[in-house]
Amino acid sequence: MSSGRTPSPIEPLPHQLLAVLGQHRMATTNQLHELLRPGAVRQTVSAPLNKLRRDGLVDYTVLPASNRSRAWYLTSEGARLTKDFPALRGRPPYPINSATAASLKTPHTLTVVRSHLAFVTDARRRGDEHGHLDWTPEVSHPLSDGERIITDAVMHYTLIDDDERTKLRAFVEVDRTTMSSERLASKLIEYARLWSYEPQPIGRPRSRQAAAPGAVWLRWYPVFPRVLFVLTGASRHVLDNRINDLKAMAAEHPLVGTLARHVPIGAAVLDDLEEQGPTGNVWVPLANGDPRPWTQL
Numbered sequence: 001m002s003s004g005r006t007p008s009p010i011e012p013l014p015h016q017l018l019a020v021l022g023q024h025r026m027a028t029t030n031q032l033h034e035l036l037r038p039g040a041v042r043q044t045v046s047a048p049l050n051k052l053r054r055d056g057l058v059d060y061t062v063l064p065a066s067n068r069s070r071a072w073y074l075t076s077e078g079a080r081l082t083k084d085f086p087a088l089r090g091r092p093p094y095p096i097n098s099a100t101a102a103s104l105k106t107p108h109t110l111t112v113v114r115s116h117l118a119f120v121t122d123a124r125r126r127g128d129e130h131g132h133l134d135w136t137p138e139v140s141h142p143l144s145d146g147e148r149i150i151t152d153a154v155m156h157y158t159l160i161d162d163d164e165r166t167k168l169r170a171f172v173e174v175d176r177t178t179m180s181s182e183r184l185a186s187k188l189i190e191y192a193r194l195w196s197y198e199p200q201p202i203g204r205p206r207s208r209q210a211a212a213p214g215a216v217w218l219r220w221y222p223v224f225p226r227v228l229f230v231l232t233g234a235s236r237h238v239l240d241n242r243i244n245d246l247k248a249m250a251a252e253h254p255l256v257g258t259l260a261r262h263v264p265i266g267a268a269v270l271d272d273l274e275e276q277g278p279t280g281n282v283w284v285p286l287a288n289g290d291p292r293p294w295t296q297l
Contacts, residue, residue, distance in 0.1 A: 013036065013037070013044070013045070013048050014048045014051070014052055015085075016036050016132070017032060017036065017045070017048060017049060017052060017058070017072075018052070018057065018058070018074070018078060018081065018082050018085070019082065019085055019087050019088060019132075019133065020032060020035060020036065020132050020133070021058060021072060021073060021074045021078070021082075022074060022078075022079065022082040022083075022085065022088045022091065023087070023088060023091065023132075023133055023135075023136065023137070024109070024112075024113050024116070024135075024137055025073065025096075025105070025109050025137060025138075026071050026072065026073045026096070026105060026106065026109045026110065026113070027071065027072060027110070027113050028063070028069055028070065028071050028072070028110060028113075029042070029045060029046055029049065029069065029070050029072065030069070031110070031113050031114070031117060032045050032049070032072065033045045034117055034120070034121070035116075035117065035120060035132040036132060038124070049072060052078070056075055056077050056078075057074065057075060057077055057078035057081060058072050058073065058074055058075060058078050059072070059073060059075050059096075060072045060073070061073075061106065063106065071106050071110060073096045074096070075096075087133050091136070107176065108174070108176060108178075109137070111174055111176055111232060111233075111270070112137055112152055112153055112172075112174045114270065114274075115153070115172065115174050115230045115270060115273070116135040116153065116155075118270070118273040118274050118277070118278055119135070119155065119157065119273075119278050120132070121277070122277040122278050122279055123157065125277065126160070126279065127160050128157065128158060128159055128160050129157070129158035129160060129165075130155075130156070130157045130158070134155065134156040134157065135153050135154075135155050135156075135172075136153060136154045137152060137153045138150055138151075138152070138153075139151050139153070139154045141194055141216070141217065141220075142197070142199075142216060143190065143193050143194060143197055144193065144197050144199075149190040149191065149193070149194055151171045151172065151173065152172055152173050152174045153171075153172040153174070154169065154170070154171060154172070154225065155169065155170045155171075155172055155225075155228075156168075156169055157169070157170070159295060168226065168295065169221060169223075169225035169226065170225050170226040170227070170228045170294070171191065171225050171226070171227045171228070172228045172230060173187055173227070173228070173229045173230070174230045174232075174270075175229060175230065175231045175232070175233070175242065176232055176233035177231070177232070177233035177234040177238065177239070177242070178233065181241065181242045181245045182245070184229075184242060184245070184246070185245045185246050185248070185249040186249070187229075188227075188246065188249045188250060188253070188256045188259070188265070188286075189249070189253060189255065189256060191227050191256075191259060191263075192253070192255040192256045192258070192259040193255070194215075194216070194217055195215065195217065195224055195259050195262075195263060196215065196255065196258075196259075197215060197216050197217075198214065198215050198216065199216055224262075224263050225263075226263065226264040226265065226266070226294065226297060227259075227263060227264075227265040227266075228265075228266055228267070228268070228283070228294060229243075229246060229266070229267035229268070230267075230268060230269075230270050230273065231243065231267060231268070231269050231270065232269065232270035232271065236269070239269050242267075243267045243284050246267050246286050247284070247286050247288070249286075250265065250286040250287055260286055260287040261287065264285070264294075264297035265285070265286040265287065265297065266283035266284055266285050266286060266292075266294060266297040267283065267284050267286060268282045268283045268284065268294070269282070278293065278294050279293040279294065279295060280293065281293065283297055285297050
């Protein structure tokens with residue numbers, strides 16, 4: 001049985017590297033190493049990466065103040081090659097055309113991958129199923145009035161308890177303290193709108209069969225995913241204040257309050273996820289309560 005502890009050895013590593021970069025848009029050498037070959041020597045990943053670069057499929061930008069650490073991404077040719085990978089079908093190609101363009105996207109993109117790694121590492125320790133492709137960044141969903149919400153990542157995770165398998169999903173918002181606390185909290189309003197949005201049919205139906213009623217999110221999910229906020233980029237005091245602002249939004253906004261009563265919503269600090277694991281008591285429920293694992297929000 002595959003537990004998600006390590007990626008399948010059947011698929012060639014170069015193929016896995018291309019798939020990860022197609023899925024995540026960008027990742028450092030160390031992140032790719034931890035996602036795909038934890039415990040192996042560094043050369044196991046760096047050698048095929050350099051071969052893919054010589055073939056014109058990937059390139060890298062050097063991270064500032066990092067002892068020349070590299071952040072890898074697909075070239076236009078790499079994006080064209082991977083768009084038909086089964087795991088990436090329906091995922092829009094996202095080539096990065098220059099190291100300068102890559103450097104502009106690096107801080108947020110790599111922090112999102114860092115958040116993913118916290119869950120991957122915890123899943124391996126526990127024997128749960130959560131692999132390198134069970135995390136899809138930049139997923140868009142429609143809202144009313146022609147608007148859209150773009151979540152930083154959609155996570156799929158399977159808890160394994162003896163013979164029982166529990167499938168969980170989450171919308172993940174990664175906050176690097178680059179926007180105002182009020183703007184961050186307003187993301188909760190967007191999720192509440194998505195939860196309640198039921199599109200109305202336009203004009204007369206084409207057939208006598210009525211359209212299936214229900215919220216738009218039912219097109220993709222059997223239950224509405226948890227909403228998880230991962231915070232970093234500031235002092236503990238500042239991050240605690242931002243979590244308190246998220247709690248205030250859940251308490252004061254009627255639609256968000258209704259969402260919080262029906263959907264598990266929590267916030268945690270990224271350093272805590274890395275030190276204690278996402279299944280530690282590190283998540284603050286926005287509907288009040290003591291810190292707990294994300295699986296128990």
